[in-house]
Amino acid sequence: MGYRYGRWTPVPRAGECDTVPATDLVNGPVSALDPAIAARLRRSPDGLVAAIVQEAGTRDVLMLAWMDDEALHRTLTTGRATYWSRSRREYWVKGATSGHHQYVRSVALDCDGDALLVTVEQVGAACHTGTHTCFSDELPAVPGETA
Amino acid sequence: MGYRYGRWTPVPRAGECDTVPATDLVNGPVSALDPAIAARLRRSPDGLVAAIVQEAGTRDVLMLAWMDDEALHRTLTTGRATYWSRSRREYWVKGATSGHHQYVRSVALDCDGDALLVTVEQVGAACHTGTHTCFSDELPAVPGETA
Numbered sequence: 001m002g003y004r005y006g007r008w009t010p011v012p013r014a015g016e017c018d019t020v021p022a023t024d025l026v027n028g029p030v031s032a033l034d035p036a037i038a039a040r041l042r043r044s045p046d047g048l049v050a051a052i053v054q055e056a057g058t059r060d061v062l063m064l065a066w067m068d069d070e071a072l073h074r075t076l077t078t079g080r081a082t083y084w085s086r087s088r089r090e091y092w093v094k095g096a097t098s099g100h101h102q103y104v105r106s107v108a109l110d111c112d113g114d115a116l117l118v119t120v121e122q123v124g125a126a127c128h129t130g131t132h133t134c135f136s137d138e139l140p141a142v143p144g145e146t147a
Numbered sequence: 148m149g150y151r152y153g154r155w156t157p158v159p160r161a162g163e164c165d166t167v168p169a170t171d172l173v174n175g176p177v178s179a180l181d182p183a184i185a186a187r188l189r190r191s192p193d194g195l196v197a198a199i200v201q202e203a204g205t206r207d208v209l210m211l212a213w214m215d216d217e218a219l220h221r222t223l224t225t226g227r228a229t230y231w232s233r234s235r236r237e238y239w240v241k242g243a244t245s246g247h248h249q250y251v252r253s254v255a256l257d258c259d260g261d262a263l264l265v266t267v268e269q270v271g272a273a274c275h276t277g278t279h280t281c282f283s284d285e286l287p288a289v290p291g292e293t294a
Contacts, residue, residue, distance in 0.1 A: 037286060050211055052199050059206035061199055064262040079291025103291030108282040111274055115211040117282040121293055127258055135255040135264040139184060144226025144250030146268060 031069035033076075038069055042113040048084060050115045051075075055122050056105045062126035063134040065094075067116065072107075079104050081120055100124035178216035180223075185216055189260040195231060198222075198263045200273065203252045209273035210281040212241075214263065219254075226251050228267055247271040 031038070041049055048066040055062055065083040067075065071091055074082040081102035085092045095101030102120040109116055127134040178185070188196055195213040202209055212230040214222065218238055221229040228249035232239040242248030249267040256263055274281040 034287075040284075050197055052208055052211060054208055061201055061208060061264050064197055064199060064257060076286060076288045079289050081291075101291075103293050104288050105290055107286045107288045109284040109286055110211060110281040111276050111278075111284070112281070115281070116286075117208050121291070123293075129258050131258075134257040134259070134262070137187075137256040137258070139223060139254045139256055139263075140181075141223045141251050141254045142226050143252055144228075144248075144268070146250050146270075 031073050033069040033073035037072070037076075037109075040109060040113045041069065041072075043068075044114070046086075048086070049113070051081075051083060051118050052115065053081065053102065053118050053120055053126065055126075056119050057121070060133050061135060062120070062122060062132070065092075072116070075104060075118065076107060081118055095123060098124070098128070100126065102126075178220050180216040180220035184219070184223075184256075187256060187260045188216065188219075190215075191261070193233075195233070196261050196263055198228075198230060198265050200228065200249065200265050200267055202269050202273075203266050204268070207280050208282060209267070209269060209279070212239075219263070222251055222265065223254060228265055242270060245271070245275070247273065249273075 043049055047068050049068075049072070051065045051067045053062045053065060054060065065081075066086055067082075068084045071082045071084045074080070074091070074093075081094045081104055083092045083094065084090075101123040102118075103123075105119040105121060107116055107118050122132075125132055127136070129136075190196055194215050196215075196219070198212045198214045200209045200212060201207065212228075213233055214229075215231045218229045218231045221227070221238070221240075228241045228251055230239045230241065231237075248270040249265075250270075252266040252268060254263055254265050269279075272279055274283070276283075
């Protein structure tokens with residue numbers, strides 16, 4: 001990716017991940033995302049929305065990740081779940097290095113515009129620790145009693 | 148709630164919601180949450196972790212909310228899903244005003260310590276708009292093709 005004519009435009013790079021800013025702080029989010037969708041997003045101060053990832057077949061909740069406009073655009077148009085890594089500050093095509101691909105089945109936006117539900121077909125483990133989901137650490141909870 | 152002896156301690160108030168700071172900026176998070184659990188949380192700069200809410204029976208993902216240490220403590224110990232409202236800056240027992248209660252079935256922490264999966268029995272609509280889930284706004288997505 002390179003900064004040209006006031007927008008980020010694709011320049012070939014090695015690997016599937018691009019190290020670029022999540023947002024252009026002067027001009028706001030810059031991405032090929034449909035402006036009608038972009039207008040409905042309510043982003044965090046660092047330009048992100050939360051992405052809950054659910055497995056299509058089992059309906060297991062697999063992980064929580066983050067997307068900026070461009071990651072959402074790539075997720076909607078490539079069929080491959082693509083996130084913004086807050087720690088590495090780069091785009092991250094799930095499975096690009098691990099082989100644990102996520103093939104997109106559907107994407108829904110919530111009522112507030114600040115969270116996405118991404119339904120995927122998961123290949124292998126969703127979690128980098130090797131477990132099927134990232135939510136394998138059960139906490140002790142007193143179950144609520146229905147009335 | 149009142150500030151006593153360096154900790155927030157319960158003082159009866161009208162209603163089910165308390166308007167108190169999410170965190171004590173001097174002493175860090177103050178709550179009755181088990182310190183062993185608190186030590187595993189990786190909080191956002193405003194002291195919160197994301198809480199994905201899933202319905203136990205249908206496995207529908209209902210909503211995304213936020214918890215500080217005290218909201219998690221209340222969720223784990225009262226059996227009623229309790230969040231921190233970022234807009235109202237107060238604790239929020241789901242269903243306290245709407246009657247759309249969430250009875251806790253289980254709570255799991257993710258591998259990063261920054262997201263929770265709360266499984267609940269949902270009474271009525273989870274979304275304040277009256278829909279069953281908050282994720283009813285489907286976006287146009289090109290489905291990914293499995294290899």
